[in-house]
Amino acid sequence: MQKALAEASETTTTTTTTASEADPSATPSLAPEERDRLFQAPFDVTDLYIRTAESCERLVGLSAAWTHLDAESSAERYLAEKVLEKELSWAAHIGVSAIILPELALHSDRFINYARLICRAIHEFSFLQIWLRVAVGGGGGPSSSSGSDPQKAWKNWTTLKQMCGHSARLQVTLILGADLPNGALLNQWFAEPLKCVVVPTSTFTTNSKGYPVLSKAHQHLVRRLLNFTHYFVIEETAAEGPTGLTGHHQKFLRYLAAENPEMSTLEKFAAGYKDYLQSPLQPLMDHLESATYATFEQDPVKYQQYERAIYEALLDRFPPADCSNTVPAEEARNCVIFVVGAGRGPLVDRSLAAADQARRRVKIYALEKNPNAYVTLQRKQSTTWKERVTVVFGDMRYWQPPERADILVSELLGSFGDNELSPECLDGAQRLLKPEGISIPSSYSSYLAPLSSSKLYNQVAALNGIAHFQTPFVVLFDAVDCLYPPQQVWQFHHPNPTVPSDATALARIDNHHNTRYSVNHFQSTNSALVHGLAGYFDAVLYKNVTLSIHPDSHTPGMFSWFPIYFPLKTPILVPEGAVIETHLWRLTSASKVWYEWCLTTEVATTVTNDDTQEDGQSADSDHTPTKPHTNVFSTTIHNLNGSSYWIGL
Template sequence: MSSVSRLGLAVKSIDQTAAELLSEWGVGLFLVSSSDVDARSGDLLRCCVFMITSDSPEHWMKQVHEIVEQGGKHCCLSTSWECLVTNSARLSEYLNVLGNILPLDGVLSLALPLTDDSACWELWKRIATSDIKVMLYINSPVEDSTVRSWSMEPIAGIVIDERSFVSVDEIHVLRPEIKSMITEIVRKSNSSIFVNASSGAPSYLGYLEWLLVRGEIKYEPVHLIDPLQPLRDDLDLNIYEVFEKDRTKYHMYKEAIAASLRDMKEKHIKVLIIGPGRGPLVDIVIDEVQQKGLSATLNAVEKNPKCIPLLEDKNKHKWHFKVNILHDDARKLKHHHYDLIISELLGSFGCNELAPEILMPFQHSKSTVFIPQSFENFIRPIFFPEFTKLDATSLERPYLAMPTSYDVMGEYEKVWKYNFPGNNESVRRKEISFSPPVFGKINAFEGCFVANLYQDISIGMLSSLEEGYCNSWYPYLLPVEEDNVAENSLVSFSIERCMADDLAVWYTWEYKKRKYNSNGQYSINLVPLEKVNN
């Protein structure tokens, strides 16, 4: 198969036709009755998902044992709704026993219909464990919210029958609404797709293979990213280029700079730009100073040696030597008075790229205007499927990611705020309570920020911002052990910002009496000044 997702075929038995489909079409998987387990070759057994259709838990055990003895590895429990409801109290126990019968690389799944009926979803949430997956049967369109919810679950496969197709010019194609549903589920879960067709299997499979090869249906993995540490690391220029594509951010900075300059009483002003990168903020300052007929002393301090040649070239050919380019760590500058200090040191959690520590030394003058004037971070509980793959050690650190799907399990709550100028302690602690709106799971807390640039001009990551919503930051994610929570229950969480001997900053967070990153195993390096540019 050339595609990530595998195609499967639901068949009554592995006959000659099925074997030909395996070799000629690369079908990859067969959904077969458990009664057909005997006399299968090893290669075919590895391609089979065995359906167990009995309503008797004792029979489930017997059939799983038989399947495993023959070398099978994937069992799918397909039982009546009445049986599921009747046995719901002990269903998790039964499923755990069945899972323990299978080999370590075995798979146990439960067949359920994709439906808007909340009873099906609630039953699944009560019994779902890390050891069981769901086999979704799609027969008719459902609400987008239903698709989003199920796509975050561990899906073993999607089963569609010939009713999901229509004939167009003698070619079987998926109905648009069904195709949209499958596209969304595969995009987030990388599910296998099974076709249940009484005849004409090559036609259905050929069409689906065409969609997969063209990328119309494809899995889009979520990548966990190590948060940037620009004070420690010298970022590549292409990273700055990506940041600069956020038009909203620079438009709002332009508005804030223009407003601050209008309020300046002095005709000659001193401006400091901290961390100019490739120079977009310098461009804005020079333009606004000229438009308002002001004279200005412009200093731009940049620690990254990769940016200095570009800044010096711009200063020569574009800015006409109007800017003093300083290759240094801003913390080493002598604390002269500045009328305006502009920076874009904000990380995804506001303070996680050490903006407070860099800006604190410049607060000696109460008349200095800072852009941003303040920033505040927020956090909320979520269920993020990618974190189910993390081991215990990997839970002890933060990540950046742009989740394609996640469950929001509480509203954003404020954490802490920094004002410039202001009393900005590095070490802080906050205890927060949340109330999950629905029954579900929590395995992460998602952080973001809002920054007030000047007066009422703000930027940030909250989608509720009428203006100033920016897309150049990814959410800041703090993983925790997976936890089931009840609707409208009280969820307690605490977070602390720690510092050790002015060498490092880190976050410690606590949930369900477990502390994470308590000793700063993952920390943000402050880089001692005696080591800067030495």
């Protein structure tokens, strides 16, 4: 093992001299005795840097840079293998948490033999993490050239991941070259398990006072990286030779780490949820807890939007010209508002506020099926709302009201819009509405896009059980590469004219009109590894009053909903230029609703050999040469028949 061990702590910047042991480009020509020592003898006492076992947990091993794991000569490779074996065994013995291994050689035929050694280390040492060096951008030393394909380093890394079965203990040490690639190619790395960053001294430039600094682009990247790791290594590059003078480089990185801006209150709220997988709520089947209601009610924006929507609806339903409803004309008729699924009553408060602002007389019915929340509603009615509000205990799908509503207000939306069964509930409730009555929300749409995220994938895998890969999760995306702009998959409208007037019974017999099937196409620009689908929604509460968690139109400051993540059992590699086809079904039976999904990629191949048919007399004749060959790579259909995940009606 290389004698320098990077001590890891918060915002550690460590200097190593990869060039000091041996020039990595030189062929090692060891004397036979030295070779024998490496093969047979244990490490020398001078190799022992660590005195106490406790300190090892915070240490990261650096494997020798001079070995040639991808050498052409099988004897050299054998030597390198033996050295690596000893290093790994030593690292596992002293108990370091991770070991940094050399890059995969980009154009070597022996690449996969080295990959095998990495897979083997992961297999053999159950606790050791492998932090593989990966160079992004050119100018980062002799081995960091990416050749003609700017994605070559990422592709090799991805091949290695496939060979290791996507092990979570295979992680990335990013080497920042002087020339950074474009945004999309950098974003890819943020979907990978970034553990360490190496900044070669050659990546620094010198400012007017002679001190080492990083370019604006590099500073921006380092600030992003600081959100993911505080393990930074400054490495003296071979071209300059070891100087030991890296204090100013360290100072500059520490300066960047220190000036990382403070988070806002909203960001602090979100921080605890980043990449944290939550099971979607089942508010229809389960009774929500008080704390869940409390969290919802904290949203500073959502209820403002509801109040605005109710206000606009009140004005439209009882226009100013028709002043018969205006306060205080006592004899005028009330505007009847049903708040269905009232919970602890925030929408009742907002309805009252909207009525006051619009100067309209309202009569509100607050309906709730959760007996525990109903207790709170009763108290509020008796202490605050008084005769303006009638509280009712019951299910909106079966309640028989004394009169019908002008406005039906509900908040039944999930992260994917319809995933908390808003369509089924509101179908059952729309018979409560007068013929020209208004539903708030009036419509909502779901959106989908493929995403890449090793972190999310590994978290699902860690749950141990195939069922988890067939369950959508609510999650605030962080270490995620959102590869494509989301596309709309479907919409629901309320009231829905196709629902029969007495929908109570029907809802349980045939819910077919709420099934959906959407096929969406995404044209990939770069090669990508897709780990699942990201889901979003937006909703029209009333006319131009909306709620949205779609990335392009997210309602500012609203935090009630995080996106939804539909995982894939096996990540699927999508070549550049391939078309990704997503298939999403919303399906239903008499007792439940569920999603099924699968993803296919249509890959058009370049046939390099013109003789595509060896003996194809008949085949050649009906083969049109203008159409390229295509093949479809497909995942399995996830959650078939709702076997792993469903929402109870």
